[in-house]
Amino acid sequence: QFVLTQPPSVSGAPGQRVTISCTGSSSNLGAGHDVHWYQQLPGTAPKLIIYTNTNRPSGVPDRFSGSKSGTSASLAITGLQPEDETDYYCQSYDDRLSGSYVFGTGTKVTVL
């Protein structure tokens, strides 16, 4: 059911760097499809924070960065802030399933 796998949780102290992995396969990330990242605060809609692997929309702090290589992608948060404690999701496209947009399993970031 889930084609993009993320760790359920990551944690770090304020000011530290954390990374969230997004592992796919040859039919999505490995096929060259781009990855996008979303932040979701409780009770609200997801918010786009990284698009097309590495790009930040206007207004997103530069402590958020993205990368992609082969069948995997990563979201890094440097200088972790208390307000970064929430859920994060990756998203891409999968060539199977008759072509479909797919989301990761989600990762909860905890600021210690």
Place this chain on the structure above:
Amino acid sequence: QVQLQQSGPGLVKPSQTLSLTCAISGDSVSTKSASWNWIRQSPSRGLEWLGRTYFRSKWDNDYAESVKGRITVKPDTSKNQFSLQLNSVTPEDTAVYYCARQLLTACFDRWGQGTLVTVSS
């Protein structure tokens, strides 16, 4: 500033049709630079893309395999909005439903506020 405003009932009976509408401001449903999507979120299925409508040289749709045959996403150009109809719902269709704009880069950059739809008798 593009905004999406959702409306529709929060309770639907099993076997009936779920209907939601998403009103667009700051953009046009007929734009060739985006598509208009429905996505749902539940604890068991996570974030699940359901389908979209878009205009290029004509109107077209794409639907997820999981709901194909039960889903219709339609534009309404006179009201600059689009809608979701999901037929023959079961309790497994209980979720928060979001409408979202998708750019040509395939990311979802604008989202509606979400509607919790419960399927129950």
